[in-house]
Amino acid sequence: MQITNFKSVFIFLICIIFFTFFHVPVAVSQPNEVLPVVLIHGYRQDESSWNVWEELLSKDGIPYYTASFEDDFCGSAEEHARELVQLVEFIKKEEQSDKVNMVGFSKGGLDARVYLQDDNENVANLIMIGTPNDGAPLAHWDILCNPASEDLEPGSLATNAERNPNTNYYTISANYIGWYLHFNGVWTFEMNGNPYIPGPDDGLVPVESVESKPYFHNIGHPSDYHLDLQTENEYTLSRSILGKN
Numbered sequence: 001m002q003i004t005n006f007k008s009v010f011i012f013l014i015c016i017i018f019f020t021f022f023h024v025p026v027a028v029s030q031p032n033e034v035l036p037v038v039l040i041h042g043y044r045q046d047e048s049s050w051n052v053w054e055e056l057l058s059k060d061g062i063p064y065y066t067a068s069f070e071d072d073f074c075g076s077a078e079e080h081a082r083e084l085v086q087l088v089e090f091i092k093k094e095e096q097s098d099k100v101n102m103v104g105f106s107k108g109g110l111d112a113r114v115y116l117q118d119d120n121e122n123v124a125n126l127i128m129i130g131t132p133n134d135g136a137p138l139a140h141w142d143i144l145c146n147p148a149s150e151d152l153e154p155g156s157l158a159t160n161a162e163r164n165p166n167t168n169y170y171t172i173s174a175n176y177i178g179w180y181l182h183f184n185g186v187w188t189f190e191m192n193g194n195p196y197i198p199g200p201d202d203g204l205v206p207v208e209s210v211e212s213k214p215y216f217h218n219i220g221h222p223s224d225y226h227l228d229l230q231t232e233n234e235y236t237l238s239r240s241i242l243g244k245n
Contacts, residue, residue: 034243035124036063036095038088040080042106042130043148046072049105049230056235057115059185062243065091066105067108076147077107081115088115088122099124101242105230106130106205107158110151116164123164124245127219129172130229132205135159137197154209163215170217170241172234174202177223195215202226 037057039050047066057064068105069083102123104112109131116123132139135154142149145225151158163169176193193201200207204226211218220237222229 011142033245035099035101035245036065036091036097037242038084038091038100038102039064039066040084040102040104040108040111041067041072042104042108043152044073044145045105046189052231053103056232057242060161060239060243063095067111072146074145077110077114077151078163079128079147080111080227084111092122092195098122099245101125101127103127103129103238103242103245104131105150106132106226107152109133110158110161113161114158116167117162119164119166121166123167125168125170125241127170127172127241128210128216129234129238130205130210130226131171132209133159133216134209136205136209138194138204163213168217168241169213169215170219170238171210172220172222172229172237173205173207174222174224174226174229175200175207175219176203176225178203178225179217202229 006030028170039047039053041047041049047068050066054064054066064129065087067080067084067087069080071079088100098120100123102125104110104126106129109126109128110133112123112126112128113133116126123127132152135156136152137154139149139152194203198204202225207221218232219241222237224231224233
């Protein structure tokens with residue numbers, strides 16, 4: 001009987017020594033640290049415009065979802081924002097994530113801003129590439145793609161969407177370096193931006209429009225034309241933010 005008690009005490013002491021001096025890791029379920037990314041295309045585009053980014057995100061192991069809307073080309077920011085509500089909820093359940101990151105090209109950034117203005121807590125970071133946040137001066141010339149073109153005009157409801165305090169806002173604004181044929185009494189070639197848009201621009205959207213809000217943080221000034229702003233260059237500029245919580 002005493003031998004049995006001695007064995008029990010001995011085993012008990014060995015257990016105490018083992019757990020005191022040796023750390024035994026315990027598996028704990030952790031949420032995914034890399035947030036899924038929602039890609040929102042621009043005016044007169046569809047989801048295929050993100051092909052380069054999709055390949056790069058896959059290579060970096062970042063989950064992504066490309067938005068596709070009922071009216072991709074000419075749908076309003078308000079209509080697209082309503083569809084984003086459903087898409088984001090689906091992604092959160094699918095990825096078991098409380099938040100997502102968003103990247104909006106051109107008007108896609110306005111779609112995202114309108115989605116965010118109800119102060120939801122679903123988006124950690126929004127990156128807007130070439131987004132006319134204060135409007136595009138030449139938008140009124142396109143009357144064939146309403147209501148989307150109306151969202152692009154200076155002073156539109158979309159450009160005045162309220163800030164969401166739960167989201168960080170980032171911009172990429174290009175200063176296009178290219179040649180234009182311009183008539184000013186005589187025909188001349190001019191370099192740097194669109195001669196019909198005051199100040200630096202990407203050929204369609206002024207830099208000051210993209211960066212128009214004081215709470216926007218600019219992360220790069222490429223020299224590409226507006227429609228060439230969904231390349232590896234812009235992805236590299238965004239990479240440190242993509243996947244962030």
